[in-house]
Amino acid sequence: MNNEFNPEILNEKGLNLQSIFNIDELPKDMISALTVSVPSLSQYNQLIVIGHGGKTMWNSLSSDQLATSDPIDDYSVSAVTSFINNNNSISDFKFIYPSNTVIPLQSLGLLAGWHHSSLFRIGINDKWGSWFAYRVVVLTQSNFETTVKMEGDAPCAKCVTKDCIKVCPVGAVTEENFEFEKCFAYRKQPNSKCIDRCLARIICPVATEHSYPEEQIKYHYGRSLQSLKNM
Numbered sequence: 409m410n411n412e413f414n415p416e417i418l419n420e421k422g423l424n425l426q427s428i429f430n431i432d433e434l435p436k437d438m439i440s441a442l443t444v445s446v447p448s449l450s451q452y453n454q455l456i457v458i459g460h461g462g463k464t465m466w467n468s469l470s471s472d473q474l475a476t477s478d479p480i481d482d483y484s485v486s487a488v489t490s491f492i493n494n495n496n497s498i499s500d501f502k503f504i505y506p507s508n509t510v511i512p513l514q515s516l517g518l519l520a521g522w523h524h525s526s527l528f529r530i531g532i533n534d535k536w537g538s539w540f541a542y543r544v545v546v547l548t549q550s551n552f553e554t555t556v557k558m559e560g561d562a563p564c565a566k567c568v569t570k571d572c573i574k575v576c577p578v579g580a581v582t583e584e585n586f587e588f589e590k591c592f593a594y595r596k597q598p599n600s601k602c603i604d605r606c607l608a609r610i611i612c613p614v615a616t617e618h619s620y621p622e623e624q625i626k627y628h629y630g631r632s633l634q635s636l637k638n639m
């Protein structure tokens with residue numbers, strides 16, 4: 409018999425996307441990729457991907473006033489740790505994201521039904537638009553019912569206006585591919601319009617009601633610009 413997952417604690421913290429997989433039912437290439445990063449994978453039977461969609465996480469995080477060097481990671485790990493401590497049916501667990509190794513988050517999102525490719529490269533779906541991200545991946549010894557894949561078509565396939573292509577100042581967004589070098593080089597210029605935002609992501613008409621608050625957009629793009637400058 410399956411145990412109850414009871415995600416209320418996570419939902420309240422804005423970690424409102426959860427997808428539970430049985431590890432032995434994951435595609436072979438996913439298991440191979442995970443085994444490279446996590447040699448102890450076989451000690452666990454389920455994998456849970458947790459994400460945030462929309463504004464709730466940021467609003468809750470701000471009120472918690474976390475002033476660490478990685479506030480979102482710390483907040484997410486702390487919330488998931490409370491969740492696990494309150495759930496008697498998890499007998500063992502291991503966080504594999506956030507971590508220093510690359511976990512194929514968007515490929516897991518594809519299996520969960522959260523991820524469809526967008527022309528501006530970030531994953532997108534009908535419900536949340538591109539306003540979601542992956543916050544925690546945890547391996548567990550547990551017996552939860554697995555999550556049904558989120559339904560929905562790839563939003564960009566039915567988009568007629570393709571405003572994301574028109575608005576990108578350097579033509580990095582095209583029908584065929586996303587030109588990373590153009591995007592990243594322009595973002596680093598002092599007078600760039602993309603220092604603290606992505607105009608293509610903002611103009612996208614999908615699920616705009618979930619777009620992040622201005623402060624959150626600036627935060628993420630400020631951090632990512634710093635990473636680009638450090639490369």
Ligand code: B12
Pocket residue numbers: 510511512513514523528529530531532538539540541542543586588591592595606628629631632633635636
């Ligand atoms: C490295 C990385 C970056 C680097 C990329 C630089 C580089 N060349 O290495 C930096 C720090 C710049 C970055 C920035 C951003 N990233 Co990023 N990034 C990642 C990360 C950790 C690993 C990707 C990787 O190396 N994959 C392995 C290689 C082999 O596969 P790949 O798909 O070809 O990877 C390349 C691209 O993914 C690209 N890249 C990564 N993120 C982004 C975002 C955009 C918009 C673009 C154009 C490219 C890009 O860089 C990778 C290496 O070249 C992933 C998380 C993950 N584990 O997947 C998040 C991830 C892809 N990023 C994400 C996001 C949201 C962003 C930002 C928009 C900022 C933010 N957090 O809101 C920015 C904006 C980018 C821009 N337009 O400037 C999200 C996407 C969520 C979604 N809905 O799909 C992810 C999944 C993280 C998460 N926790 O959810 N990122």
